[in-house]
Amino acid sequence: MVYRMPEQDRTSWNTVIAAFALSLVQSIPRHNPFPESPRGRYSTCTTRFHHFENDGVPIYWVSLDANTSKLVYKPTNAGDTIMDFSSVGYLGRDAKLPEVPVKVVLYPARNCKDTNKSDGESIQHAINELSSLPLDPSTGFRGAIQLSSGDFDVRGHHFTINTSGILITGSSSSETILHANVSIAEDGMDVHALFSVESPQQTIAEVGHRAAIVETVPSGSNYVKLDSSCGFKPGDLVSIVWPMTSRWIQMMNMSERWGNFAVTSIERRVSRVNGEKNMVFLDIPVPFRVDLRYLSSSQPAYLVKVEISGRVSHVGLENFKAVQDKVLPVGRGTFLNIGQVEDSWVRNVVAVDFGGDTMTVTGKRITVEGLNLIRTIPGPMKGPKFADLAIAFPGSQILVKNSVIQGGSSQFSYMTRDQANGPNVFFNSTAYGSSHAEPHAHFATGILYDSMKFENGTISLRNRPYKHHGYTSGFSVVWNCHTKVLEVVKPPQAANWAIGNTIQSLGSTGNETLGFIEPRGIESPRLASLYLAQKAAAKMH
Structure with a gap:
């Protein structure tokens, strides 16, 4: 019963x-x-x-x-x-991070007499080796690279991850130390980040028609009303495109600063469709106001189905410290760029004295937890000032929590750049200075x-x-x-x-x-x- x-x-x-x-x-x-x-x-x-x-x-x-x-x-x-900010972080809900089986264990080269590779060469070789292994469909990972405790000399090296399913983990942020000297490119200007996580093969293609939005969408709303909802169904990945027209920019009194036109967009999933009313409901609310008074038939806001291929996902960096051992010109020598990847994380990492924007995120559904960014060298008092941690377009659903930024009194600490559309959350974190x-x-x-x-x-x-x-x-x-x-x-x-x-x-x-x-x-x-x-x-x- x-x-x-x-x-x-x-x-x-x-x-x-x-x-x-x-x-x-x-x-x-x-x-x-x-x-x-x-x-x-x-x-x-x-x-x-x-x-x-x-x-x-x-x-x-x-x-x-x-x-x-x-x-x-x-x-x-x-x-x-x-708006509702709950859909941020790993898997779009700050999900528990998975246990990833270790496939490669690395020790500092100076402790290994049977290798002729430098520490930097060994780490990139391990990344490449893991990239060739199959993905575990239950976790989305191929495996983990375990860095032992000790000091790794990675000066002159930078590391690129452009394949899904790779975790780099140390013993802890006090036991595994990477000594870096991020190299400057031949033109003397460009500087590689110590770690770059990228989707070089990503393509985004529109599928089907562009359905014009025919009713003003208030910020925080979870639906849009269209001229036709035909062709949309639950689960579809869609893009909402909002033209920032000259009329809207003039209303904002920003013509001298923004020019005459801009456009921004967000990705969402369709949760349900009301065909009778041509309403499409979204999994995550809209973070801006689509006001029809400033649009026109020639410059409409619209919803369109998209297909994405080649986007990297399920990459993690955790449990180590990286120290920049050489002072580079202002704005150069960053620690980490997380490009247009998704469902990834950075956890319990310390980064010391990296230049420029120490860490930049343009991915989606990323958790940054227990990050400690330290600058012992003051930033510039004049000229461009850089960020310790920056979220940039199209970065969205980013969660930064339980983190600390120290030093850099003239820097920006927790920052977003042009047109980064949320939800993006900075939670329970501290900046000194x-x-x-x-x-x-x-x-x-x-x-x-x-x-x-x-x-x-x-x-x-x-x-x-x-x-x-x-x-x-x-x-x-x-x-x-x-x-x-x-x-x-x-x-x-x-x-x-x-x-x-x-x-x-x-x-x-x-x-x-x-x-x-x-x-x-x-x-x-x-x-x-x-x-x-x-x-x-x-x-x-």
Whole structure:
């Protein structure tokens, strides 16, 4: 006999489960996360915020509905909402990383008398050897290269992984040390990254017709309405293409900085189709606003089915330290470029004194966990300033968590570049020094800074007064962070949110309209972490 719980009891039980799961985020430190800071130096933000009430009951931007155990999102007057960020990281849900069987074990060459290969040659040879092995369909991996404890001399070498299914793992970030001197190309300018993970054979082809979007799509929406949904079905990989027309750029007052036209796009999967209403529902919300007022029949936004071949996936780097032993010219000598690959990770890695953008990610569904980037050499005080960690277009569904950036006081720490479209999440990580955490340059969307800590730094979603810069972000969120300075503006016909943060001051934003800034205590009390709350809710529904 099977007992079936009555519907009303099931609803109550779901509510209890939801409340318990979401309350787990309360373990995140919420007050004075820097013990060395003088007590009282930081205060909650209480200056100029937007707050809404209905019959005396606060309406939060994101809250838990006790009746349905679902998260509820309050729209702006234009209909935009904070997007759901839960689909980031490995496999699109920050999935547990698999155990990968070791196929090759390497020891430092100076400890091996029976080899005539250098450490760098041995590592690249092992990568090539693994690339020829078959993939295990249960894990997506061919095997792992185990670097033993000890010092590996890889000066003058750089490593390329352009095949799926390879893990490079050390003993730990304190026991396996790679001494690097990233080489400069013959032209004296280009510098290879120590590690490059790439998809050199990737092709993306449109399949079928371009279906025009015929109804404005608010940011945070999970569907689009088309002139025809014919030909789309659940599981299809699609691209949403949004032309940033001259009319839209003029509305944003960015003509002098952005020119007359740009275009951006995102990849999604079709979750279901309503053929009668020509509505296509998506697995992940849209991170920007597709406003038909600024489009035309000759420049429409559209949905199109795509097929991708040759994209590398399932690559991991973990458990080692890499040290750049030679100071290169400013901007050169990077540690890692993760190109257009997917379902990969970097875990428990330390990188010391690499130049330029120390690490750049343009892939999809990537987890970066326990990363420690250290600069002992100050960055440039004038001229171009580089990032410690940057997400660049078309990078999306990137999760950076539990990481630390040290040094580089004039650098940008956790950053996105032009038109990087989310969801992208920086979670529970720290930067020391006075660096900025910010989107940079041209209008990235769908970024979440959640439970981040910057004692002397700045979190900035602003209008940068430089050519090719302008409004750096739209539809992005700073949630429960600790920072010295907070700068959050509201671009025209867009939104940015800052909720529950501990700050010393609001930065100078000139005549810009402030974003939706709410002080600690106004945010829903269950949601100390927006990302963890959304992740818990996604598991239950």
